[in-house]
Structure formats: C-alpha cells, structure tokens
Amino acid sequence: MKRRGCVYILTNKNKTTLYVGVTSGLYNRLLEHVNHKYPSSFSAPVQYRIRICYEFFSTIQEAIYREKGLKKWRREKKETLINDFNRNWKFLNEGIGLC
Numbered sequence: 001m002k003r004r005g006c007v008y009i010l011t012n013k014n015k016t017t018l019y020v021g022v023t024s025g026l027y028n029r030l031l032e033h034v035n036h037k038y039p040s041s042f043s044a045p046v047q048y049r050i051r052i053c054y055e056f057f058s059t060i061q062e063a064i065y066r067e068k069g070l071k072k073w074r075r076e077k078k079e080t081l082i083n084d085f086n087r088n089w090k091f092l093n094e095g096i097g098l099c
Contacts (some may be wrong), residue, residue, distance in 0.1 A: 003066045005063025007070060009053040009082060015089060018078055022067040024060050053085045 003024040008020040010033060023029035030051060057063040070078065082089060 003060045005057040005060035007055045007063050009050050011050050022063045022069045049055045052089050053082045
C-alpha cells in the first residue's frame, strides 16, 4: 500500500517567513509544529503555526519531489502559489481545530 503525501506551507503570525514541509499525515505534523515537538529542528526558532497552503499527492515520493522544488523557489513565486490557493492568506488551521 502506497502512502499518500502532502506538501504544506506555514507562516508565522506576522506572515514574514515561509516554511515548506512534507508529510504523510498533515494533521499530526501540524500538531508537532504547534506543540514544538522537535525543539532543535530547523523550524523551531520561528513560531510556524499558521497553515496557509497545501497540496495532496497520491504518493509520498511525489510530495517529496514537489517539496524539493518549492524549497528552491524565491519567495515571490511561493507567494503567487499561496495567492492562487488562498488569496487572503487566511489561516487554515481553524478548519482542523488548530488555532
């Protein structure tokens, strides 16, 4: 059985930084970010708690490939992707109970 994958973009409260991640379980991964499960991780120093964009894939390998591509993008290009998905940068955590 193949694991599905998801690429997601998080931002901080002030929308000054973006974080691109990949997971096979979006809800649990967001809980880990919110609860700072990995305090020595790359994303730990910045309070990335706000989900603003995500894409699902049929396999985790496809998601990993997409994540690697997105991480190479300049911020302006990532902002265009976010704007196409979520024009007002609405905090999407509320829809899954993570505010």
